[in-house]
Amino acid sequence: MSAAEPGIGRTAALSAERLVRQPIIVALALIAALLVAGELLSPGFASGEQILRLLIVAALLGIVAAGQNLVILGGREGIDLSVGGVVSLSAIVAGNIMNGADAGIVPAILACVAIGGLFGLINGVGVTLLRIPPLVMTLGMLGVLQGLLVVVRQGIPSGNAAPALSGFVTQPFLLGLPGIIWLWIGIGAFMAFLLRRTVFGHRIYAIGSNEHAAAMAGVPVRLMRVSLFILSGMFAAIAGICLLGYSGQSFANVGEQYMLPSIIAVVFGGTPLSGGKGGYTGTMAGAVLLVILQSILTTINIDEAGRQIVFGATLLVLMLFYGRGRAMRG
Amino acid sequence: MAKLQVRGARKAYGATIALKRGDMVLESGEVHVLIGSNGSGKSTLCKIISGSVRPDAGEVIIDGRPVTVTGPQMARELGIGIFYQELSLAAHRTVAENISLARLPANAGVFVDHAAVGATAERYMAPFADVLGDGFAADTPVVKLRADQRQLVEIMKTLATEAPVLIFDEPTSALDSAQVERFFDVLRKLRGEGRSIIFISHRMDEIFAIGDRVTIMRDGETVTTMALSDADHDMVIRAMVGGQEALIATGNADDEGTRRTGKTILSVQNISGPGFSEISFSVAAGEIVGFGGLHGQGQSSVLRALFGASRRQAGTITLNGTPYTATAPRAAIRQGMAYISGDRGHDGVITDRPILENVTPVHFLRNRLTFAFPGRLRAAVLPALQALRTKYATLSHPISSLSGGNQQKIVIARWLTDPPQVLLLDDPTKGIDLATKTELFALIRELAEKGMAIILYSSEDSELLTNADRILVFSGGAIARELTGADRTRYNLYHAAYEAA
Known part of the structure; x- marks a missing residue:
């Protein structure tokens, strides 16, 4: 524990240093650099239309990452590996309820959010009451969800998105931006308010920073942690519905591709895996960054396997940079 | 020539001086007792000898040669073996492996020689054969043993170092009298072989039973060394107290030592729990009740149980005449309890978060808030921060930017923003500079004047003597004696703590 008194000279130097070390600044700079690189590699990469498409894909990832972010902020090795499974299940359930009809949208949303929340609840109970480490608990849950998907798909045909849902995700809605972008902006505002202006948000940081001290100060630690997993399941479910709208039809395991990127986006955005600090604004930048990176990799003909390797390596490199702050705290 | 000699050893941790001037001379073939009250510096002295500080x-000076003990490894090479108060056993390894842990016999320098490990274990277990108790064998994993059995393993592990100088820091705290007797037999035999033993214990009877000489420490300094054959209990206690006998407690009492207090706020009847049993006492409005005695005699455990942070099994508690049953800190806080721990890092500070967020958690709960608007929160926390005279740049600065004393003030402000009915203070000034301590106790007395009921546990006896209206002296998880009025003297406090131990 440092006991340094803040001096004037030191404070100035500190803020300059902080600016450079602000993950969100780094992420924005990288976004710009990648867009330039993409444009050089393939003219038209940074066109308005293309950027809009990237933002839609980023919104899908960003919504999943919102829940992931909350779980990670709560600390104690908090992580949700089951988000991909929930996204897939949600897309299938939503497709079957809607089956191409707009009337099914509201029931589909209610059903999917409830299902996502239920799986989050089970994760949360496993982590808090049964004391199963989050990594193991949510990995096990991912396995359950994958098995469940196989069963579900055998029993029912893969459904279709309602036209209004597809329009919401892909067609311009307001100021030329599709509804999903506005939804994402709304989620961004909701997250910022939740984390900065509510007791719930302050308590997330408190349990992520020093769980024991938080409990001694009357924070309901278990209830908090369960809530975070529930929210993560709900966000993943919402993303699953949007994903259905994006692709029109649900495919097997469409959500699987979100597990690792949702974690990378959070870490890129400045929330360490140890939790307790960071926020969602950075995560949004991280999601955009990852989607651009993915797109560049596709542009230069790197296949899925190659992309996975790059993503995994990215997370490890990030750990190297952002992990240090934690190590210094001991 | 002395086997081991320490001259003018000094150690400070920041502003806190743990050891001002430590001197001791250890001869070959003696059991040398080291004694002193809480925080007198004896543990620091031992840590210096064993190289961990x-x-x-x-x-x-060892065998007339000045040495620099750079670490535990070096201490081992110099022939010093130490028994740690905090048990240092590998829980999932067997008794035999733990005994040989420091120097595992190996074949060809690589593979553990299990036969040799077993033989070593049998050799050190032999003297304790009839007091080992059920389920104790060389191949039992330590995790399956009882507390006293683990302590025996720790003793055997220390003995197995076969070091010429052995240091035992409270080795008998969990042992029964038969086990202690066997242990003393072993020590006497070692003494006969010319080995040197430093023995720390708070049990006066044990000290006189095994010790040859005693070195007494007080306030970080070596006071005197005397032969125990020429001394009695009273002499030892008086040397520990020193000339401070004249220091009569002041506290919230007038000249006759009578208290000016209001109605009973907290009443505790026969509560038991982990580390304490059958505790009864009451605290009135405006009263500061001190918990005294040696470290770890149940004082903290009682406070934590009152706060709902640990379980209690039996007994009844009433708060303002109504039953109090909080089983979690949340419930306790809602009913007006506050708990300030001296272990800031573990119980208090929310690392990395701004100062404001470190003050507000209790305020949220007490006022059942949903939203956290910084403007309102700042206004709410300012009075407490000002009363504590906390120094900080802005409330948005991380708490880690403050000094230790100011960090503790922030944590205390957390509990005073919405004044509680009962304030539980668990060694609240641990590791805090003197000026801040003085300020804190002035504030605590002020809070008592305003009618708060306060329980103060302090590991520094002078803090108790100068601030508490009554002192309950704890020993072995029970209240050994209550000191009130003019009885609140250092001598009485030590006498109650040591004679009861």
Whole structure:
């Protein structure tokens, strides 16, 4: 524990240093650099239309990452590996309820959010009451969800998105931006308010920073942690519905591709895996960054396997940079 | 020539001086008792000898040669073996492996020689054969043993170092009298072989049963060394107290020592729990009740149980005449309890978060808030921060930017923003500079004047003597004696703590 008194000279130097070390600044700079690189590699990469498409894909990832972010902020090795499974299940359930009809949208949303929340609840109970480490608990849950998907798909045909849902995700809605972008902006505002202006948000940081001290100060630690997993399941479910709208039809395991990127986006955005600090604004930048990176990799003909390797390596490199702050705290 | 000598050893941790001037001379073939009250520096002195603490000044001389003990490894090479108060056993390894842990016999320098490990274990277990108790065997994993059995393993592990100098820091705290007797037999035999033993214990009877000489420490300094054959209990206690006998407690009492207090706020009847049993006492409005005695006699455990942070099994508690049953800190806080721990890092500070967020958690709960608007929160926390005279740049600065004393003030402000009915203070000034301590106790007395009921546990006896209206002296998880009025003297406090131990 440092006991340094803040001096004037030191404070100035500190803020300059902080600016450079602000993950969100780094992420924005990288976004710009990648867009330039993409444009050089393939003219038209940074066109308005293309950027809009990237933002839609980023919104899908960003919504999943919102829940992931909350779980990670709560600390104690908090992580949700089951988000991909929930996204897939949600897309299938939503497709079957809607089956191409707009009337099914509201029931589909209610059903999917409830299902996502239920799986989050089970994760949360496993982590808090049964004391199963989050990594193991949510990995096990991912396995359950994958098995469940196989069963579900055998029993029912893969459904279709309602036209209004597809329009919401892909067609311009307001100021030329599709509804999903506005939804994402709304989620961004909701997250910022939740984390900065509510007791719930302050308590997330408190349990992520020093769980024991938080409990001694009357924070309901278990209830908090369960809530975070529930929210993560709900966000993943919402993303699953949007994903259905994006692709029109649900495919097997469409959500699987979100597990690792949702974690990378959070870490890129400045929330360490140890939790307790960071926020969602950075995560949004991280999601955009990852989607651009993915797109560049596709542009230069790197296949899925190659992309996975790059993503995994990215997370490890990030750990190297952002992990240090934690190590210094001991 | 002395086997081991320490001259003018000094050690400070920041502003806190743990050891001012530590001197001791250890001869070959003696059991040398080291005694002193809480925080007198005896543990620091032992840590310097065993190399786990580097002194700021002074020297350690072994066999007439000045040495620099740079670490535990070095201490082992110099022939010093130490028994740690905090048990240092590998829980999932067997008794035999733990005994040989420091130097595992190996074949060809690589593979553990299990036969040799077993033989070593049998050799050190033999003297304790009839007091080992059920389920104790060389191949039992330590995790399956009882507390006293683990302590025996720790003793055997220390003995197995076969070091010429052995240091035992409270080795008998969990042992029964038969086990202690066997242990003393072993020590006597070692003494006969010319080995040197430093023995720390708070049990006066044990000290006189095994010790040859005693070195007494007080306030970080070596006071005197005397032969135990020429001394009695009273002499030892008086040397520990020193000339401070004249220091009569002041506290919230007038000249006759009578208290000016209001109605009973907290009443505790026969509560038991982990580390304490059958505790009864009451605290009135405006009263500061002190918990005294040696470290770890149940004082903290009682406070934590009152706060709902640990379980209690039996007994009844009433708060303002109504039953109090909080089983979690949340419930306790809602009913007006506050708990301030001296272990800031573990119980208090929310690392990395701004100062404001470190003050507000209790305010949220007490006022059942949903939203956290910084403007309103700042206004709510300012009075407490000002009363504590906390120094900080802005409330948005991380708490880690403050000094230790100011960090503790922030944590205390957390509990005073919405004044509680009962304030539980668990060694609240641990590791805090003197000026801040003085300020804090002035504030605590002020809170008592305003009618708060306060329980103060302090590991520094002078803090108790000067601030508490009554002192309950704890020993072995029970209240051994209550000191009130003019009885609140250092001598009485030590006498109650040591004679009961």
